[in-house]
Amino acid sequence: MTGQGRFVGDLELARMRQVAFVRSPVAHALITSVDTAAAREAGYRVFTGADFAAVALRAQSALPSYVETAQPVLAHTKVRFAGEAVAAVVAADRYRAEDGAELVEVDYHPLPVTVCAWADPTQHPGAAVHDEAPNNVLLERTFDAGSVDRALAAADVVVRRELITNRHGGNPMECRAGVALWQPADRALTFWSSTQVPHLVRNMIAELLELPEGNVRVIAPDVGGGFGVKAVLYPEDVALCLIAKAMPNVPVKWVEDRVEHLATATHARDHRYLLEAGFAADGTLLALKADVTCNVGAYSVYPWTAGIEPLMAGGLLCGPYRLDNYRATVRGVATNTAPSGPYRGVARPSTVFAMETMMDEGARTLGISGVDIRRRNLIKPEHIPYKMPSRLVDDSGHYEECLLKAMDAVGYQELRAEQQRRRETGDGLPLGIGIACYNELTGLGRAASAGPRMPFRTGHEACTVRVNPDGGVTVFSGVTSQGQGQETVIAQIVADGLGVGYDDVEVRMGDTETSLWGFGAFSSRQAVIAGGAAHNTTVVVREKLLALAAGLLEAAVDDLEVSGGQVRVVGDPGSWISVAEVARVAYLESNRLPEGIEPGLEATRFYDPIRGAFAAGAQVAAVEVDRVTGELRVLRWACVEDPGRTLNPQIVHGQIAGSIAQGIGGAVYEHLVYDEAGNLVTGTLLDYLMPTSAEIPELIIDHVEHPAANPLGVRGVGEGGTLGPNAVLAGAVSDALGVRIDTLPLTPGSIWKESR
The missing domain is CATH 3.30.365.10 (Aldehyde oxidase/xanthine dehydrogenase, molybdopterin binding domain)
Structure with missing residues (x-):
């Protein structure tokens, strides 16, 4: 609101190049040829599906009926929807990259198209989207409880309806965006992304690029809305990282336009x-x-x-x-x-x-x-x-x-x-x-994970609360924010719990290198789970703060209260010590530490509801x-x-x-x-x-x-x-x-x- 936000689109790095994707104009077709000669002769760096054919996204589930299929980074054998990326062009800016994309010639052999999920499949023979699912059903399950047929037969009234709801999408203020930088000297990949799930993105990118997870850093700066659309790892995200590896020390950037978003985001x-x-x-x-x-x-x-x-x-x-x-x-x-x-x-x-x-x-x-x-x-x-x-x-x-x-x-x-x-x-x-x-x-x-029997179970989050030597508080959280005020809420929880001012608390999240591992932002979970972790951690830090203050004040812990950045002895207005002074002792004056209390003033706790x-x-x-x-x-x-x-x-x-x-x-x-x-x-x-x-x-x-x-x-x-x-x-x-x-x-x- 004040113009101080920093989004992926605002990021400018030295030697940065921009990416434009060549997208299929047809919904279902075999790719018979991809001619990049004209674009390359014009000086563009071009990547096709063949360059990344060995890499594909595979969403996994242990549900018995689930049919696992692959999603290529760039389509290379066939396209499955209009707008699917088949090539990527790199240039000095997005305008030139778009010009280069127009020079790439792709030939398609059309296949039967299916658009309606409940249409009669016999009307379009051969219209299987994936060979693994000839009937196009990727998953089916029946929830069954009680005796439905008997209850319907005994009912005084039975009503029937057929209802259809419309297809639409998230349309956040900021569309998808990413910047990838590969630094071979450190074997380090940095990926700035407008994602809701930076740690999940890091996990899969590391796996796909065969890198140690510690060598991949994902940073989600300010995110202009997510709504779930940005809780997905997209082929374009992986493509940017692969392109970056092929162009060492050159940051490559892609910011989705609204037409791309409507056609290709989930x-x-x-x-x-x-x-x-x-x-x-x-x-x-x-x-x-x-x-x-x-x-x-x-x-x-x-x-x-x-x-x-x-x-x-x-x-x-x-x-x-x-x-x-x-x-x-x-x-x-x-x-x-x-x-x-x-x-x-x-x-x-x-x-x-x-x-x-x-x-x-x-x-x-x-x-x-x-x-x-x-x-x-x-x-x-x-x-x-x-x-x-x-x-x-x-x-x-x-x-x-x-x-x-x-x-x-x-x-x-x-x-x-x-x-x-x-x-x-x-x-x-x-x-x-x-x-x-x-x-x-x-x-x-x-016990009620957000995903359908995926290889991981969403549930817990972690939080570290650190009272610094000057009395300021730094909080590291595993969740991220997509513009809904998560930093504000966590800062409130910690400030209230420690008895310090809201402005004395700094919350860090959204960076896999400087924040704790976490699942991210989805399923209305932040206040419940991240807030719970912040609360539980704050309780532990407060207990240590009071124990240390009790030793310094020569008072019983039960007689102390903390508010306004001060620890006071109840009923004795003249007996108090500031939180900053307690923190200074914890870090810089270990000689004053009461027996049994270790240096430092921080804790980390997990919470799973x-x-x-x-x-x-x-x-x-x-x-x-x-x-x-x-x-x-x-x-x-x-x-x-x-x-x-x-x-x-x-x-x-x-x-x-x-x-x-x-x-x-x-x-x-x-x-x-x-x-x-x-x-x-x-x-x-x-x-x-x-x-x-x-x-x-x-x-x-x-x-x-x-x-x-x-x-x-x-x-x-x-x-x-x-x-x-x-x-x-x-x-x-x-x-x-x-x-x-x-x-x-x-x-x-x-x-x-x-x-x-």
């Missing part, structure tokens, strides 16, 4: 749900059967695999509702589109839309209200801990409280009265109210719809979530507001559309619409606070806001017009068509 949310739900006459949900297909694109991305969306969909489809009988078959299907990967909320904006649609459909069929059917089925505090059908354990149960508070905040009864008045008098546009209840699984520990913490949430909104133009206008929007203990209200509010805005964008505006030939037809911001501040309504954001069972009592809030808007807006339009909304996004054209 996409998400391209799902179809075939649903069948059985209800008792009083609205009790008896059974849910689902068949879920997720379009995972051309490749299984590293490290999260093609399973990240389908498995999340199956694991959390039933959301915050009690359910004994559940069967969901989920699959990830490869197509000739950009790869799918993690994106804020991972699958759950789609699953919440699916589940809330079924609740509304059940209520409509039974003739009861949507509020009543939700309240009857929500997990409540007396059910906690609640074992979900997918075996996840919900530790929240405060969904009804969130729902009722959101209804009060939005003025639900008043809105219903206004809706009735408009219907009776015909005065005013149709008004509809939409509701979404959801559970956000945050701070995933090793094991299961994580569920955060309850509810959103309620009212919209009015113009039948003539298909436009909708949000009148009111309320969101109530349970963040547990709120560490920084401003950051919590900002995270929720930002995620709701992102959810509204996905529900109404954003849509990555491919034609039958696999061409992206919404490939610029002229075609791919994104909301601005003008399109986002004033938001009423409130909280309930029920501390979680972790050191700080916190629950994550990074993704919850994205989970509601699909369901809220679809439900509101359905309520306003009396129609069924089966397909997203809710464009004016689709609303106009539904209202005819």
